Amino acid sequence: MRALLVVNPAATTTSARTRDVLIHALASEMKLDAVTTEYRGHARDLGRQAAGSEDVDLVITLGGDGTINEVVNGLLHEGPDPDRLPRLAVVPGGSTNVFARALGLPNDAVEATGALLDALRQGSERTVGLGLAAGTPGSEDEGVPARWFTFNAGLGFDAGVVGRVEQHRERGKRSTHSLYMRQAFRQFFGEPHRRKGTITLERPGADPVTDLVLSIVCNTSPWTYLGNRPVYASPKASFDKGLDVLGLSRMSTGAVARYGTQLLTSSPERGPHGKHAVSVHDLTDFTLHSKVPLPLQMDGDHLGLRTSVTFTGVRRALRVIV
Incomplete structure (x- = not known):
């Protein structure tokens, strides 16, 4: 087996020594090419090269959710083809690692590497569904390129929080849960539309849902983690559904x-609920429109402002080692 290991050197929870140990362990079991990313988008480029290669059987990421997202977008740049494309494996190295943990992998990089090697020996894998977002035809965002996401996306409030965190990270701050919480409070008090939202959810065969302040799109559950606490925005979300x-x-x-209290106390059985909460399950196609430009995030990556985004749930998009 030939594998490509995509290493993010800025991964927040792995040291250079740990990365060397993990690379050695993986290389002892397969023919391994390890490449360290050097710029934003490099992991996407490497994933695209792997998708076009006839020699690469497996792409492994060593980094956080952002690295995984880039690799997935590279692998699927010509669309999903699980039988042809290399399989994906992840070793968590970020601050939250939602995708890896949603797959049931250990949050420790060394333990996850051991689990990955066991899964490869046993031939254990699953084919997961993914989300795809694109500018809505006929809107001012029509020309925005489509982008895949693995676990969540958001238009509005949560994307604004992600944008604030990224600004702090660019100034040298570490991505911590306390940083996210502080920026969530600041985003709340600076939110001009929190009493009446600007977002409309449109889906085939149903009346539109209007005046939303917050819209979170989930491809799996949990939505995110606060330390070791899973947070369930949409408890029924699954890699096997829309x-x-x-x-x-x-x-x-x-x-x-x-x-907020409901989110912190959420469980696989129950998420946020009440008069002002709307939950919709297992959608294949829908659109989020906004009367004003709002921030968009996918897999924790801030993508700028949008007024209309069309989402598609694509089942059985990619094979993943678990």
Whole structure:
């Protein structure tokens, strides 16, 4: 077996020594080419090269969710073809590692490498569904390139939080859970549309849902983690189904306290619920429109402002080692 290992040297939870140990362990079991990313988008380029190669059987990422997202977008640049494309394996090295943990992998890089090698020996893999987002035809975002995401996307509030965190990271701050919480509070108090939102959810065969302040799109559950605590925005979301959406139509102080508490105490059986909460399960195609440009994020990566995004849930898009 020939594998490509894509290493993010800026991964927050792995040292250079740990990376060397992991590379040695992987290389002892397969023919391994290890490449360290050098610029934003490099992992995507490497994934694209692997997709076009007849020699690469497996692409392994050593990094966080952003590295995985880039590799996936490279692998699927010509569309999903699970029988032809290299399989994907992930070794978590970021601060949160939602995709790896949603797959049931250990959050420790060394333990995850051991689990990966065991899975390869046993031939254990699954084919997962992914989300695809693109500018809506006929809108001012029509020309925006389509992009895949592995676990979640968001238009509005949560994407604004992600953007604030990225600004701090560019100034040298570490990506920590406390940083996210601080920026969530600042985003809330700076949100001009928190009492009446600007987002409309449109889907075939149903009435539109209007005036949403927050819209979270989930491809799996949990939505994210706070340390070791899983947070379930859409508990029924699954890699084996379409996409789920959680929308909130009000973010007053009282509503935020109520729904924030529900998120922190959420479980696989129950997520946020109530008068101003909208939950939609297993969607294949839908669109989020906004009356004003709002921030968009995918897999924790801030992608700028959008007014209309069309989402597609693509089942059985990629084979993953688990």
